[in-house]
Amino acid sequence: MKRLLWDTIKVFVIFVACTFIFYFGLRAMHAEYEQYHRYDPPEGPAVKVFNEDPDFFDRLNLFFRLGE
Numbered sequence: 001m002k003r004l005l006w007d008t009i010k011v012f013v014i015f016v017a018c019t020f021i022f023y024f025g026l027r028a029m030h031a032e033y034e035q036y037h038r039y040d041p042p043e044g045p046a047v048k049v050f051n052e053d054p055d056f057f058d059r060l061n062l063f064f065r066l067g068e
Contacts, residue, residue, distance in 0.1 A: 054062075
């Protein structure tokens with residue numbers, strides 16, 4: 001009985017320690033990437049993909065092709 005209780009306590013302590021490590025790891029990753037600006041204007045030889053706005057029939061064709 002004493003051995004079973006000791007093993008249960010060990011598993012519980014390991015579980016709690018791993019949970020804390022996982023939680024604080026996620027918090028550290030969130031803090032790191034919170035300041036990362038994903039939508040900054042591109043630098044260098046960036047090329048604009050679309051040069052004209054699609055008209056109504058192009059949008060309708062795309063709607064039926066993709067099934068949206």
